[in-house]
Amino acid sequence: MKSLTRSFLLxxxxxxxxxxxxxxxxxxxxxxxxxxxxxxxxxxxxxPLMLFLPADDGFAPNVNVMIQPYAGTMEEYTExxxxxxxxxxxxxxxxxxxxxxxxxxxxxGFMNGxxxxxxxxxxxxxxKIYLITATAKQSHWDKYGGVLIKSVESFQLSD
Numbered sequence: 567m568k569s570l571t572r573s574f575l576l577x578x579x580x581x582x583x584x585x586x587x588x589x590x591x592x593x594x595x596x597x598x599x600x601x602x603x604x605x606x607x608x609x610x611x612x613x614p615l616m617l618f619l620p621a622d623d624g625f626a627p628n629v630n631v632m633i634q635p636y637a638g639t640m641e642e643y644t645e646x647x648x649x650x651x652x653x654x655x656x657x658x659x660x661x662x663x664x665x666x667x668x669x670x671x672x673x674x675g676f677m678n679g680x681x682x683x684x685x686x687x688x689x690x691x692x693x694k695i696y697l698i699t700a701t702a703k704q705s706h707w708d709k710y711g712g713v714l715i716k717s718v719e720s721f722q723l724s725d
Contacts, residue, residue: 634695636695643669667690
């Protein structure tokens, strides 16, 4: 698990460090690199990145990055998110921590037939929200949560 964790975090760190001028993602620890497909942001947003740990008990804990068009404030985004959590029957585990251009959300609940736990961090930049979300089974959160949160917290926006 220790080398897997290192590989997962290294891959994520390299992605955030290498995407830029060349617009290439370098998975040095895995032995390959690639360019993401070129596409315009749709009105529904896009999910340009998903990283998975090996499946455990039928579910692969993961971190994903979504880019969503959004021109409102972080406070408005927080209210919208909390409303969506309620609509989905999800429980807020800790009150959101909101700053001027970022917010942290922790929630859990039953989705797609599984009891899941989530840790998400949102960044507002221009007319977009960058939402980085870690997901694992609730029963596995103690096992994977630290690794997943560390990955989410490593995300940095480019200038």
